[in-house]
Amino acid sequence: MRKSLFRIAVVLTLLTMAWGNAVNAVGTRFEAGNGTFLLNGKPFVVKAAELHYPRIPKPYWDQRIKLCKALGMNTVCLYVFWNSHEPKPDSFDFTGQNDLREFVNLCQANDMKVILRPGPYVCAEWEMGGLPWWLLKKKDIRLRESDPYFLERVDKFQKAVAGQVADLTIADGGPIIMVQVENEYGSYGIDKQYVSQIRDMLRKNFGDNVTLFQCDWSSNFLNNGLDDLIWTMNFGTGANIDQQFARLKEVRPDSPLMCSEFWSGWFDKWGANHETRQAEDMIAGIDEMLSKGISFSLYMTHGGTNWGHWAGANSPGFAPDVTSYDYDAPISESGQTTPKYMALRATLAKYMDGAKQAKVPALIKPVSVPAFAFTEVAPLWDNLPAPKSDVDIKTMEEYDQGFGSILYRTVLPALDEPALLTVSDAHDFAQVFVDGRYIGRLDRRNGDKELTLPACSRGARLDILVEAMGRINFGRAIKDFKGITDRVTLTADKDGHKWVCDLKNWQVFNIEDAYDTYAAMSFRPLAGVEKSGDRLPMGVYRATFNVRKPSDTFLNFETWGKGLVYVNGHPMGRIWEIGPQQTLYMPGCWLNKGENEILVFDILGPREARSEGLKEPKLDQLLVQKPLTHRTEGQKLDLSGEKPVVAGSFKPGNGWQEVRFDSPAKGRYVCVEALDAVDGKDVAAIAEMYLLDDKGERLSREPWTVVYADSEDVARVNRSADKTFDLQESTYWSTEPGVPFPHAVVIDLGSDRILSGFRYLPRMEAEVPGAIRNYRIYVSASPFRL
Numbered sequence: 001m002r003k004s005l006f007r008i009a010v011v012l013t014l015l016t017m018a019w020g021n022a023v024n025a026v027g028t029r030f031e032a033g034n035g036t037f038l039l040n041g042k043p044f045v046v047k048a049a050e051l052h053y054p055r056i057p058k059p060y061w062d063q064r065i066k067l068c069k070a071l072g073m074n075t076v077c078l079y080v081f082w083n084s085h086e087p088k089p090d091s092f093d094f095t096g097q098n099d100l101r102e103f104v105n106l107c108q109a110n111d112m113k114v115i116l117r118p119g120p121y122v123c124a125e126w127e128m129g130g131l132p133w134w135l136l137k138k139k140d141i142r143l144r145e146s147d148p149y150f151l152e153r154v155d156k157f158q159k160a161v162a163g164q165v166a167d168l169t170i171a172d173g174g175p176i177i178m179v180q181v182e183n184e185y186g187s188y189g190i191d192k193q194y195v196s197q198i199r200d201m202l203r204k205n206f207g208d209n210v211t212l213f214q215c216d217w218s219s220n221f222l223n224n225g226l227d228d229l230i231w232t233m234n235f236g237t238g239a240n241i242d243q244q245f246a247r248l249k250e251v252r253p254d255s256p257l258m259c260s261e262f263w264s265g266w267f268d269k270w271g272a273n274h275e276t277r278q279a280e281d282m283i284a285g286i287d288e289m290l291s292k293g294i295s296f297s298l299y300m301t302h303g304g305t306n307w308g309h310w311a312g313a314n315s316p317g318f319a320p321d322v323t324s325y326d327y328d329a330p331i332s333e334s335g336q337t338t339p340k341y342m343a344l345r346a347t348l349a350k351y352m353d354g355a356k357q358a359k360v361p362a363l364i365k366p367v368s369v370p371a372f373a374f375t376e377v378a379p380l381w382d383n384l385p386a387p388k389s390d391v392d393i394k395t396m397e398e399y400d401q402g403f404g405s406i407l408y409r410t411v412l413p414a415l416d417e418p419a420l421l422t423v424s425d426a427h428d429f430a431q432v433f434v435d436g437r438y439i440g441r442l443d444r445r446n447g448d449k450e451l452t453l454p455a456c457s458r459g460a461r462l463d464i465l466v467e468a469m470g471r472i473n474f475g476r477a478i479k480d481f482k483g484i485t486d487r488v489t490l491t492a493d494k495d496g497h498k499w500v501c502d503l504k505n506w507q508v509f510n511i512e513d514a515y516d517t518y519a520a521m522s523f524r525p526l527a528g529v530e531k532s533g534d535r536l537p538m539g540v541y542r543a544t545f546n547v548r549k550p551s552d553t554f555l556n557f558e559t560w561g562k563g564l565v566y567v568n569g570h571p572m573g574r575i576w577e578i579g580p581q582q583t584l585y586m587p588g589c590w591l592n593k594g595e596n597e598i599l600v601f602d603i604l605g606p607r608e609a610r611s612e613g614l615k616e617p618k619l620d621q622l623l624v625q626k627p628l629t630h631r632t633e634g635q636k637l638d639l640s641g642e643k644p645v646v647a648g649s650f651k652p653g654n655g656w657q658e659v660r661f662d663s664p665a666k667g668r669y670v671c672v673e674a675l676d677a678v679d680g681k682d683v684a685a686i687a688e689m690y691l692l693d694d695k696g697e698r699l700s701r702e703p704w705t706v707v708y709a710d711s712e713d714v715a716r717v718n719r720s721a722d723k724t725f726d727l728q729e730s731t732y733w734s735t736e737p738g739v740p741f742p743h744a745v746v747i748d749l750g751s752d753r754i755l756s757g758f759r760y761l762p763r764m765e766a767e768v769p770g771a772i773r774n775y776r777i778y779v780s781a782s783p784f785r786l
Contacts, residue, residue, distance in 0.1 A: 028040060028170050028171060028172075028173055029041075029170060029171060029209070030044070030113075030170050030177035030178065030211050031211055032211070032230050032255065032256050033256065034254050035254055035255070035256060035257075035293075036256050036293060037256045037258075037295060039113075039177070043293075045290065045293060045294075045295050045351070046074070046075050046113075046115070046177075046258060046295035046296070046297070047072065047073045047074050047075060047290070047295070047296065047348065047351070048073060048074075048075035048076065048077040048115055048295075048296065048297035048298065049068035049071065049073040049075070049076055049077065049297070049298055049301035049302070050076075050077045050078070050261070050297055050298060050299040050300045050301055050302075051064060051065070051068065051076050051077070051078055051300075051301065051302055051304075052078060052079055052081075052124065052300075052303075052304060053078060053097070053098075053099075053100065053103040054081055054084050054097050054098060054307075054310075055303065055304025055305055055306065055307070055325055056302070056304045056305075057097075057587040057589050057590060058096060058097055058099065059587075059589040060335060060364070060587065060589065061102075061103055061106055062106050062109075062110070063335060063361050063362075063364070064302050064331065064335055065106055065107055065110045065112060066110060066358065066361040067302065067331050067335065067337070067341075067360065067361060068112070068301050068302070068331070069110050069111070069112060069358045070345065070357060070358045070359060070360045070361065071301070071330065071341065071344060071345050071348055071357075072345060072348030072349060072351065072352055072357050073112070073298075073301070073348070074111075074112065074113060075112060075113040075114065075115060075177070075297070076107045076112050076113070076114050076115070077114075077115040077117065077260075077297040077299075078103070078114065078115070078116065078117065079117045079118075079119070079122040079124050079126075079130065080100060080116065080117065080118040080119060080122070080130075080161055081119075081122060081124075081126055081130045081310075082118075082119055082120050082122075082130045082131060082132055082157050083126075083127060083128060083130055083131060083132040083133065084097075084098055084130075084310070085098055085100075085157070085160070085161070086132055086157055086160070087132070087402075088134065089132075089134060089153070090156070092160045094160075094164050097307075100161070100164050100165060101164045101165055101168070104116075104165050104168050104174070104175060104176065105168070107175050108168070108174065108175040112175065113170070113175050113176075113177045114168075114174075114175040114176045114177065115176075115177060115178045115179075115180070115260075115297065116165065116176050116178070116179045116180070117179075117180040117183065118157075118158060118161045118179065118180070118202075119131075119182065119183055120144075120154045120157060120158070120182070120198070121143075121144055121182060121183050121188075121478075122183050123183055123184060123473055123474055124312075124473070125267045125306070125311065125312050125314075125321045125325065125473055126306070126310055126311075126312050126473055127309065127310050127311065127312050127470045127471050127473065128312065128470075128471035128472070128473060128478055128480065129312065129472075129473040129474065129478050130473075131143060131478065133397065133402040133403070133471065133482075134397070134402065135150065135153065136395075136397045136479065136480075136481055137397050137398070137400070139398075141479075143478055143479055144182075144185070144188055144189070144194065144478075145189075145191060145194055146191070146193055146194050146197060151197060154198065154201065155201050158201045158202060158205050159205050161205070162205035162206050166205060166206050166207065169206065169207070169209065169210045171207070171209035171210065176210070177211065178210075178211045178212070178213050178230070179202055179206055179210050179211070179212055179213075180212075180213055180214065180215060180260075181195060181198050181199045181202060181212050181213065181214045181226075181229060182194075182195055182198045182214060183215065184215060184216055184217070184234060185214070185216065185224045186216040186217060186219075186220030186221060186223045186224055187216075187217065187220065187474070187475065187727060188475065188476065189476075190223045190224060191224065192224055192226065195214065195224045195226060196226060199212060199226060199228075199229065211230065212228075212229050212230070213229055213230035213231070213232055213260070214226065214229050214230075214231060214232070215231075215232045215233070215234050215260040215261065216231075216233070216234065217233065217234055217235070217729055218233050218235065218243070218244045218245070218246075218247055218248070219655075219656055219729065219761070221233065221247075221248070222247070222251070230255070230256070230258075231248060231252065231255065232258040232259065232260035233245060233248065233257075233258070233259055233260065234259065234260055234261035234262075234263075234299075235259060235261075235262065235263070235729075235730065235764060236262065236263035236266075236277075236730035236764070237262070237263055237264065237265075237277045237278070237281045237282045237285055237730075238277075238278075238281040238285070238730075238764065238765045239285065239730070239764040239765065240654050240764060240765060240766040240768075241259075241285060241288055241289060241292075241294070242766075243654045243655065243764075243766070244259070244764075245257050245294070256295065257289075257292075257293075257294040257295065258294065258295035258296065258297075259289060259294065259295070259296040259297070260296075260297050261297060261299040262282075262285060262286065262289075262296045262297065262298055262299060263277070263299055263730060264277065264282050264298050264299065264300060264301065264327065264328065264329050264330060264340070265277045265300070265303075265326075265327045265328025265329055266327065266328065266730075266731070267321055267322075267325065267327060268321065268322045268324065268326075268580060268581065268619070269314065269319045269320065269321055269322065269718075270319075270320050270321075270322055270445070270576050270578055270579075270581075271445060271578045271579070271622070271624065271625065271626070272319070272580070272622070272628065272718050273580060273620075273622060273628070273714065273716060273717055273718050274580045274619050274620035274622070275327075275328060275717075275718065276328045277328055279339065279340040279343050279344070280343075282298075282340065282344070283343055283344055283347050286298070286344065286347060286348075287347050287350075290348075290350075290351045298330075300325070300327040300329040301329055301330055301331060302329055302330070302331035302332075302335070303324075303325035303326050303327035303329045303333060304325050304333060305323060305324060305325055305333055305573065305585050306321065306322075306323050306324070306325050306470075306573060307323075307570070307571050307572065307573055308403075308513070308564070308571030308572070308573060309403040309404075309468075309470065309513050309564070309571070309574070310470070311323055311325075311469075311470045311573070311574060312470040312471060312472065312473030312474075313428075313469060313470045313471065313472045313473065313480075314472070314473070314474055314726065314727075315472045315474055315475045315476075315477040315702070315727070316475070316477070316701050316702050316703075316704055316722075316725060316726065316727070317445070317447070317705070317722065318427075318428065318444045318445055318472065319445065320428065320445070320469040320470050321470060322574070322576075322580070322581040322619075323572075323573030323574050323575070323581060323584060324573075324581050324585065324617070324619055326617075326619060328340075330344050333585050333617065334364070334366065334552050334554075334585050334587075334617070335363065335364055335552075336363055336366075337360060337363065345357065345360075364551060364552050364588065365551060365552075366551065366552045366553055366554065366614075366615045366616070367549070367551045367552070367553055367588075367613065367615065368553065368612070368613050368614060368615050369545060369547060369553050369555075369612060369613025370545075370612065370613075371610060371611070371612040372543055372544075372545040372610065372611060372612065373543065373609065373610045374526060374541040374542060374543040374598075374600070374609035374610065374611075375525065375526055375527075375542070375543055376523040376524065376525060376526055376541070376542040376543070377523065377524060377526045377529055377536070377537065377539050377540070377541050377542070377609070378518075378521035378522055378523045378524070378539050378540040378541075378542075379524075379537045379538070379539040380465075380511075380537070380538050380539040380540075380603075381436070381537075381539075382522065382539075383521040383522055383539065383540070384407065384509045384511075385509055385510060385511065387409070387507040387508055387509050388507070388508045388509075388510070389505075389506070389507055389508070390506050390508060391504050391505055391506075392487075392504065392506075393408065393484045393486065393487055393488060393506060394483070394508070395481040395482060395483045395484070395485055396466075396468060396481070396482040396483035396510070397481055397482065397483075399483075399508065399510050401482075401483075401510045401512055402512075403468060403512065403513040404467075404468060404510070404511050404512045404513035404514070404517070405465060405466060405467045405468065405511040405513075405603065406465075406466050406468070406482075406483045406508065406509065406510055406511065407463060407464070407465045407466075407508070407509040407511065408463070408464045408466070408483075408484060408488070408506050408507075408508055409461065409462065409463050409464075409506065409507040409508070409509070410461075410462050410503055410504070410505055410506050410507070411458075411459050411460065411461060411462065411505075412434070412453070412456060412458070412459070412460045412461075412462050412490075412503075413458055413490070413501060414456075414457055414458035415453060415454075415455045415456050415460075415490075415492065416455055416494075417455050417492065417493075418452050418453060418454055418455055418492075419452070419453050419490045419491060419492035420450055420451075420452055420453075420490065420491040420492065421450065421451055421452070421453050421488070421489075421490060422449055422450050422488070422489045422490075422491065423442055423449055423450075423464065423484060423488050424449060424484075424485070424486040424487055424488070424489075425444070425449060425484070425485050425486060426442045426444060426448075426449070426464070426466050426483075426484055427444060427466070427468060427480065427481060427482045427483060427484075427485055428443075428444040428445075428466070428467065428468055428469040428482070429441065429442075429443055429444065429466070429467045429469065429562070429603075430442040430464055430465065430466045430467075430484075431464070431465045431603070432451060432453075432462070432463070432464055433461075433462075433463040433464075433465070434453060434454065434456060434460055434461065434462055434463075435456070435460050435461050436461070436463075438532075439451060439453060439454070440452075445626075446626055447705065453490070462503070464484065464488065465603065466482075466483050466484060467562070467603050468482035468483065469574070474727055475702070475727050476700070476702065477702060487502055487503075488502075488503045489501060489502050489503065490503065513564060513571075513601075515566045515569050515571070515599070518540045518566065518599050518601050519599065521539075521540050523540075523542055526541070526609060532605070534607050535561065535604065535605035535606065535607055536605045536606050536607075536609055537605050538561075538602055538603050538604060538605045539601070539602070539605075540599055540600070540601045540602075541599070541600045541601075541602060541606065541609050542597070542598070542599050543597075543598050543609075543611075544595050544596060544597055544598070545595075545596055545598065545611075545613075546594055546595055546596070547591050547592065547593060547594065547596060548593070549593065550588040550589070550591040550592065550593055551588035551591075552585070552586065552587055552588045553586045553588070553591075553613030553614065553615070554583040554584065554585055554586065554613065554614045554615070554616065554617045554618070555567075555572070555583060555584045555586050555598075555611050555612070555613055555614075556582065556583050556611055556612050556613070556614055556618070557575040557582060557583065557584065557600075557611060558577075558582045558618070558621075559606055559607045559608035559609075559610060560575055560577060560600065560602055560606040560607075560609075561576075561577055561602045561603065561604025561605050561606055561607075562574075562575065562576045562577060562602065562603050562604045563575055563600060563601045563602040563603050563604070564600075564601050565584055565598065565599070565600050565601075566598070566599045566600075567586060567590065567591070567596060567597070567598050567599075568590060568591070568592060568596055568597055569597075570590045572584045572585075572586065575600075575602075577604070577623060578622070578623050578624065578625050579620075579621045579622040579623050580619060580620050580621055580622040581617075581618070581619050581621075582618040582619075582621045583614060583617045583618045583619070585617065586613065598611070628712070628714040628718075628720055629709065629712045629714055629720065630706040630707065630708055630709045630712065630720065630721050630722075630745075631708055631709055631710060631711075631712075635708070635786050636710075636786070637671070637708055637710060637744050637746065637784060637785070637786055638784070638785040638786070639671065639673070639744075639778065639784065639785075642671075642778050642780070642784070643778075644673075644776040644777055644778050645661050645662075645665040645755075645777055645778065645779050646659055646660075646661050646662065646758070646776070646777050647774075647775065647776040647777070648774070648775065649773055649774050649775070650678075650760060650762075650771070650772055650773060650775065652678045652768065652771060652773075653762075653768060653771075654762065654764060654766070654768055655761070656759055656760070656761050657759070657760050657761075658692075658757060658758070658759050658760075659757055659758045659759075659760070659777070660692075660696075660756060660757040661755065661756055661757055661758075661777075664694050664754050664755065664756050665754070665755050665756075665779040666752060666753070666754050666755070666779070666781065667749075667752060667753070667755070667779035667780045667781045668748060668749050668750070668751060668752045668753070668780070668781060668782075669707065669746060669747070669748055669749070669779070669780045669781075669782070669783055669784055670691060670746070670747045670749065670755070670777065670778070670779055670780075671744055671745070671746045671747075671777070671778040671780075671784055672686070672689065672744065672745050672747075672758070672775065672777055673742050673743070673744045673775060673776045673777070673778070674741065674742060674743045674744070674772040674774075674775055675741055675742050675773070675774040675775060675776065676741050676742075676772075676773050676774050677741070677770060677771060677772060677773055678768065678771040678772070678773045679767075679768075679769065679770075679771065681737075681769075681770075682735075682737065682738065682739060682740050682741060683734060683735050683736075683737055683769065683770045684734070684735050684741070684743040684770050684772055685719075685732050685733060685734040685735070685762065685763050685769065685770025685771070685772075686723075686724045686732060686733050686745070686760065686761070686762070686770075686772070687723075687724075687729055687730070687731070687732040687761045687762060687763050687764065688724060688725065688726075688727075688728075688729055688732075688760075688761040689724045689725060689758065689759060689760050689761065690725075690758070690759040691749070691753070691755050691757070691758055691759075692755065692756045692757035692758065692759065693753065693754060693755065693756065694754040694755075694756055695756075696756055696757065698759070699749070699753060699755075701725040701727075703749065703750025703751070704725050704747050704748065704749060704750065705722075705747070705748045705750070706720075706721045706722050706745065706746070706747060706748075707746040707747065707748050707783065707784075707786075708744070708745070708746040708784070708786055709721035709733070709743075709744070709745045709746070710735070710739070710742075710743055710744050710745075711735035711736045711739040711743055712733065712734075712735065712736070713734045713735060713736045713737075715736075718731070719731075719732060719733055719734040720733065721733045721745045724745060724747075725747075729761060729764065730764060732763050732770075733745065734770055735770075746784055748783075752781060755779055758777055760772070
């Protein structure tokens with residue numbers, strides 16, 4: 001009898017397992033249905049919160065996920081940063097802050113689905129858009145293209161990611177419902193073959209049961225859209241939602257609709273205003289999407305921090321990002337709920353399908369830390385590493401250095417009179433010294449390349465100290481070498497003739513950004529060290545400070561210059577006196593009860609070597625070193641005698657508009673003059689603009705600079721004229737209210753070009769504020785009169 005019962009039990013167990021496997025194979029799936037996503041065959045609206053695990057202290061991961069759950073979200077959307085996971089070729093790191101699998105498991109433990117975005121390119125205002133710097137050691141590499149070496153490395157990375165989480169897709173009972181193919185490729189190029197190759201890698205590594213999608217902007221998604229992928233749109237707060245999905249609904253009327261990045265705020269750049277976005281506009285957009293059954297991912301729901309050297313930079317030009325990735329998100333950088341959070345939670349409560357929202361988890365209460373003084377310094381000049389020698393200039397990457405600073409040293413010929421020093425190009429912040437005496441600085445943000453050297457005797461020592469900031473993370477300029485990228489020359493007049501000397505024979509000192517680099521330096525007591533002017537010497541400063549009960553705080557660096565900070569060995573990020581950020585977020589989970597060590601590498605030298613812990617951050621304290629506008633006081637554009645190449649009227653409404661010239665025009669300088677606005681008000685705005693070459697193709701905007709704008713609204717926000725070509729459709733140039741028409745912006749294209757037309761994008765909002773009605777466009781070979 002017992003044997004019979006045992007056999008029956010075994011049979012029932014096997015049947016149960018078989019039934020369970022069948023249910024798992026058939027029932028656990030996520031797919032595109034008719035006008036909606038389907039989870040296990042039932043309609044499912046994705047309400048996703050964008051979180052990036054490397055930007056959050058690992059001990060706080062669970063609390064941050066719970067904060068998103070309490071909003072009413074059902075999914076976590078996350079990037080996978082290739083450069084964080086593969087710091088050296090074939091050396092993968094999925095531990096600690098990089099423990100992707102644990103983060104995904106935590107999402108599932110909190111009943112949150114996951115959207116995985118493994119790139120390989122991710123943007124995210126992250127160093128090089130997530131691509132590892134060591135790719136640039138192969139100088140001829142073609143990034144994000146069908147370059148054999150690039151694709152070989154991508155495949156290895158994707159295989160490593162799949163090795164961590166491929167078994168956590170929903171088909172295997174895990175939380176991952178979708179995986180993204182590349183990222184906003186339409187803003188980089190048109191290359192369906194390349195996008196197809198990334199898709200095929202993901203299929204190979206994640207299997208055929210995973211749902212794949214790609215995201216882009218409504219203006220360019222068809223350029224690279226693959227027929228077998230789900231298409232989603234990215235757009236920001238305030239956008240006209242129906243217009244953003246209009247083209248997708250035309251070409252795929254039965255497709256589910258999703259905004260895969262609905263931008264809750266924006267990122268901050270050094271030397272620019274702190275960015276904010278209205279909570280009301282964000283919530284109105286989410287409310288409208290949910291009322292129409294449209295899925296979304298809120299980018300960012302919680303931004304976090306660009307620890308160490310991970311902050312990227314924007315382009316065209318060079319606009320490095322600050323350490324804080326607060327993003328004006330509903331959950332602050334330090335994990336605090338904001339008024340934006342509470343208002344959003346109230347709105348999402350309407351869309352819970354009868355379920356109750358989870359409770360808001362306990363918050364971490366920030367504390368203050370008493371002011372403390374630094375007691376030791378390791379002056380940089382006394383702590384240089386052993387040099388390398390080269391005849392010609394080489395980049396940082398050619399010395400197998402990814403981050404930090406690099407010092408180039410050579411001797412000068414005799415200079416009987418001052419000479420012009422040209423550095424082509426210093427990436428990113430260079431200081432020039434002759435025989436140890438400071439001469440000046442070259443800031444890539446400003447396009448600085450030249451300064452004057454004083455007369456000196458033969459053999460005088462020239463030092464050029466270059467600090468690398470974050471590599472560009474958006475557009476074609478992501479191939480961003482560091483150090484000096486070409487050459488250094490001297491130019492002078494000798495006996496009535498122009499004399500040019502290409503400097504050679506360099507000693508090179510590589511100062512890698514790493515805790516071990518700074519901690520190994522030789523320190524001396526700070527007492528008695530003299531200031532030069534109002535500053536202490538550049539170098540590494542060390543102190544200890546005591547914490548009675550560790551909790552979050554914000555370390556204040558208002559008296560410091562420019563550099564990087566480490567606390568208890570943790571890389572806390574960059575500081576720069578120009579702001580707007582003046583404090584660094586210090587998580588309490590990384591502090592010790594009692595004594596804590598802090599190191600600050602300051603390449604300018606502090607005015608006072610002290611700090612303190614504050615209960616609130618200072619993210620909006622701008623000390624501008626260059627004007628935010630492109631017009632000097634009293635300057636006025638004079639277009640008398642100039643003949644426009646085209647004049648006319650733009651149509652009202654959203655979306656791109658194109659104007660063709662009657663005949664091609666050749667010139668270097670372009671003036672766009674707005675005569676009035678569609679709404680009859682006095683404000684003009686341009687979100688993006690392009691000029692077309694003689695073949696009707698868009699010109700590259702990388703070399704463009706703004707020469708003049710009659711009015712720019714920069715008092716509290718960043719609406720300067722360079723926003724007309726910053727590759728971001730949600731940012732825009734706007735004139736100041738109260739300044740009457742006409743309004744004009746003048747662009748230097750960098751060289752003479754043959755132009756055949758103009759493309760214009762007004763603002764994205766339904767009301768299209770600032771939309772230009774009547775316009776004139778001028779082209780000139782020489783600068784316009786100012």
